[in-house]
Amino acid sequence: MNGTMRLARVHGPGDVRLDEVDLPRPGPGEVLVRVGACGICGSDLSYIRQGGLGGIEPLKAPLPIGHEFAGTVAAIGTDVEGISTGMRVAVNPDHGYIGGGGPDGAMAPFIRVSGARIGETLFPLPDHVGFDRAALAEPLSVGLHALKLMQVQPQDRVAILGAGPIGLCAVAMLRHLGVRDVAIFDRVESRLERARALGATLACNVTHESMTDALSRNHGHGERFGSPTVGTDVFIDAAGAPAALTEAFGVAKYRARIAIVALYKKPCPIDLWRMMANEIHMCGSIAVDRAAEFGEALEMIAGGRQDLTPLISHHFDFGDFHEALSVAADAAHSAKVMLTFERQTA
Template identity: 40%
Template sequence: MRMVMVTGVDQVSFVEEAEPVCGPRDILVKVKACGICGSDSFYAHVGGIPPRQGHTPLGHEAAGIVTEVGADVAGLRVGDHVVVNPLGDPQGRIGNGGPTGALTDLLRISDAKLGVSVAVIPADLPFEVAALNEPMAVAYHGVNRTEPKPGDKVVVFGAGPIGLGAVIGYKSKGVGHVVVVDIIASRLDKALLVGADAVIDSSKEDVAARLLELHGPGADAVGKPRVGTDVYFDAAGVPAVLETALACAKHLATIGVVAVHKKPVPVDFGAVLAAEVTIVTAMGYPDEIFQVTESIIADRDEYAHIISHRFPFDDALEALETAATPGAADKVVVTFD
């Protein structure tokens, strides 16, 4: 079978591998769709992850069909449609430095457990939508970390896949109003499609002024005028986001950071103190990997809008190149026959 693997610095190739053998505690999954993550581009750029430097299998956002079930595995059957938890294989993180990756025809999941390794999904859920499960769990964890309350007014900075997933997550939790901020018109259009109540193009509009119009006035702890937004969600990772959030934040507002900031960001702790702002960060999905699955099943049409490009497995190397090109794509998914 073929596997997509980092074979050197800035080098990714198809590699022929023997088909995996299913042990008594394992399952085999025929991969039907696998999303491309920004980390895949990073792994390729640095030449892989030790101890598999130079031969790191890629792909961790997978959905597929169970083709073989070990004799000791409970709750799973051949033919089940599943989404995969890439952190649930004790042999190592799937597509993140472990011995297996999901950009392949057939994936073995060792010591497979229903609800830990995989979750079963309805047969009518499109595989490319199901393959969003892993990145949407990241978004869902970020939403959970900000502890939104029904009726809250929320602003999401960044309308990439995580930001769009956060919009759906916030709306599912009953917040009152969600605004999305970005500089790319097509992304803002998608934000409206997935349920945002309003959008702001920060390249053309004053974000603070527009938030004041949309969310009304607020104040810090000593009565200084601020904006009425309750939750600020950073899925953009640029310093201006935190600067804007801290300048606008009212008393007891929450700022959630899920984006990766590549450089240190100065923080005005005087402003933080005056507003008693809560700042939380979120990484990964300690509990959300299959919590979000029910949301994807229920809101599949909204989640489908997040996908910008679909490539067949034969063109997986092109898919990786497209995903790594700034501005070329939002969410790329590789599909399999």
């Protein structure tokens, strides 16, 4: 296949462009995927705002973005087994850091996928699963990865900080794991409504009631070394708000677990005495090397036992790229915004 296409790339802070580039060709171990749908992630918006992955050093080359996607295999390189053209697939972007520092990004009609292997990078899609739903496997597996790190069990009482797309995906995956006591906290009522629709048992607007009061009322409360605690077993930080994390840390009970999934822009102070005295287990979760979780999330999607409709708020054709970015940045009126490519050609 020859020709050119448009590819979304970050050139600097606030500067994202649809660049005209050569259509990629698959080499050994690679396939070319025609993109059917690609979700806009909070990290994409962060890369655009910062002008790169970390915003510390200037970009040496434009940064391709887009990593939540599914589509159809359009061409196959050499040394690829078990994959055929026309195969519908969801793609785990971990290999090659697709849309996250690597040379390829999925906000384009076509993308080259390296390390093309079934069950690791490429996951076949049943015909009844649309590309937009399949693209949810990536953010859902981000949430699932954190839950696996925390060894969440059905009987656990879980609190999620932030009802953005990853927080909402954590709700869905908690329900998938059989957890029935799920609390989530945010300041945006429309997000909380989506969380309730996905199965959260408590969706609290912290402008009306504090997280501590709500958790004390719903998960129970206690005391350790003269300080009040709540009965929450696991906290999932999907907000990236230092005040919220500090509050959760301040009331975490003995041997509570805390996973940091959010992107923090600056260092956040942590009370290490409390961490030691309460034996709090705290870890980060970036969701790489998560092929198993990706496959599990996709199986959940294909199974259709959970209504994931609340996760997707908008669909935009790739031609309306900049409008889609504006909507995705509006936390009060959007959840997952999907780019679709029906009208796009090479």
